[in-house]
Amino acid sequence: GAVVSQHPSWVICKSGTSVKIECRSLDFQATTMFWYRQFPKQSLMLMATSNEGSKATYEQGVEKDKFLINHASLTLSTLTVTSAHPEDSSFYICSARVGTHQETQYFGPGTRLLVL
């Protein structure tokens, strides 16, 4: 099956720093990638949808200047958490979809961010 990787798998940073998370589709080209956020023992909340070569579409309540998304190629999307604060600590998961009519998303293993 299709494989999506994320890097890093976990990161600890100081408050005020920026953190970049990479999401890669390893064996397919992803026309669309999605970024989710999950707090402990809670569900996934969609943050944004990114299409290769265009600006990301953010969900209501998600600050686009806080969470910068770049989808520079068909196999790579990055999420940068700028000026991170402790409340940004969470589990960030990306997913990728092949083609506009593909119904299945393939999820990455997630990145755990802890901001001190």
Next chain:
Amino acid sequence: SQQGEEDPQALSIQEGENATMNCSYKTSINNLQWYRQNSGRGLVHLILIRSNEREKHSGRLRVTLDTSKKSSSLLITASRAADTASYFCATDATGFQKLVFGTGTRLLVSP
């Protein structure tokens, strides 16, 4: 919030028993999907059921969908300890994979 609700929130059973999880959602959908998440890991897609389907099977999994009640159920038969995980339903209202996840059911299967 458009988030779906799942019940029970937690379910504890013995190996060999069946596990049933229910999902309710709020809007019309194109399809509904079930995912599994092991603790601290990513999601694994289990099964997709379209709005014009009422029941679907995959191995030990059986999914039903009642669009009139805006609800779905996931049945895992003959459960195994390895089935221990959190299970989420997710609805796709548009067909473009913008998924809205339910609150999840934490399943514990004891040997």
